[in-house]
Amino acid sequence: MKDTKVRLTRSDKTFYWVNDLFLIVAFLLVLYPLVYIISASLSDRVAVISGKVFLWPVDFSLEGYVAVFKDPRIMIGYGNTLFYTAAGTLINVVLTILAAYPLSRKTMVGRNVIMYIFAFTMLFHGGLIPNYLLIKNLGMIDTRWAMLLPAALSIWNVIIARTFYQTTISQELYEAAAMDGCSHFRFMWSIVLPLSKAITAVMVLFYGVFHWNSYFNAFLYLKSPDLFPLQIVLRDILVQNEIDPAIVTDAQQMQVKQGLAELLKYSIIIVASLPIWLVYPFVQKHFVKGVMIGSIKG
């Protein structure tokens, strides 16, 4: 690669120029909406509603964020989401490892049958109504269980973890341990888990983001507002346009009220996405790793 850099032909020079220009355009197209939302959330409500914000904050103000923290629904939703994400991810990771380790052992009789039973569910499933009736018959409607159990396992992630175990933990390693009297339980606990911290991290991230962002199970199964996760509150505010009147009471004129409501929307988008964006720079490489393991045929 280095020598190409030293003497580029004229056609290659043009190519690299156009190529880099293309990358910059793609970069700006993705970046602009993100910058706009941050800037709008930090602007004055009048500037937001009269279309003065284009790139940077206009008449800097934190009013939108103050309004976000005044809305009790948002705070309750935040707390609930933290719980669903923590508890849900824990259940997910435990179940995924319990499934992936045995299925990664080539000597296990019947592992292909179990694998087939698992994989078929990725191609075909019962669908909305049978699932809803099941949750209803289990008595889980409007309980926190409805947020944890129906999504307790992702077969796709089982396949990723299994591929990882198959490639990193050799059969010889197990045989050597078994020779010394090590059981599968013990082997899994003291050898597999410490050796596969990377894949466990990937699982935590994939499942964690899933729980933080998901709204549909909550939308289907939850009725009580005090159980709602953040995404349901976001839907009410961003999509259904239901703004808590208490937040905008001190604003008298209609236009000011609407301005505050719009400002609140930009701020809440930032507040809801911030935790993931704060973690993202540090864990980007784990996410990428997960996708790459997933691309290897198991």
Place this chain on the structure above:
Amino acid sequence: MQASQQSDWIKKWRQMRLDYQLYVLVMLPVAWVVLFQYFPMYGLQLAFKDFKIMEGITGSPWTGIDHFIKFFHSHQFWTVLKNTIFISMYELLAGFPLPIILALALNATLRTRMKLTVQFVTYMPYFISTVVMVGMILQFLNPRIGIVNMLLGLVGLDAVNFMGEPGWFKHVYVWSGIWQTTGWGTIIYLAALAGVNPDLHEAATIDGANRLQRIRYVDLPGIMPTIVTLLILNSGNIMSIGFEKIFLMQNPLNIGSSEIITTYVYAVSLASSSPDYSYATAIGLFNSLINLILIMSVNQIAKKTGDTSLW
């Protein structure tokens, strides 16, 4: 013959006893799959029954394929089928090539820092939740205060009510999806590109190929198996497009072009004032069956024509 078969079984049985802890471990996940995946499949019989809440799924009377016939004859059938297929195909045709192009460009650039920065930023939208994504769309496209209409106004164009005009729905859905997922979609191709043998590049350079020609004749063939596999995967999923996002983007004004099969299932059951669970189950089953047939046949075709297939 008989004896060797018998000893084979004995061997397997010994191995199973040796590995009994593996079965203990896998028990819980298997129980979950049976309860939360296979039991709903058992519930699919509702599609052929007339569901009575008091009788339950098993006790309700059979009706044969009445619900399917009712669906095929309903005035909604062609609308939802057309919308489902059209939006999916549009998404596939517009969205599939872009990650490949972006990955080739990222792989080709000589500026490592720029490559890393572009990757970092273009991956980010992938982590935005569906609800926030739709909220952003609604804010940006707002006819009065949205930035898109403000910019249109700057160049002297009239404001467009994007979410209120049925004709715009598919474009908004597809291109917002492209914005969100193109960067993330490059990861898999970048991994494949990293695996392309550098000797091939060197040989091509000696033969006088420029960088563009090397993309065409070295990089692209190198990642072709990955492209084909992903194309199979994506075309098999035509019937299972993003229900959650479309559902949030629907409103009474655009419903004619935004109602797809899966949202229609919801509309006639849980969202309806006179819910028809059996009818909804039948429509959902119709959708899943087509999906299953699609993915199986696409895989068969891929197996016949090339050496790439999913299983």
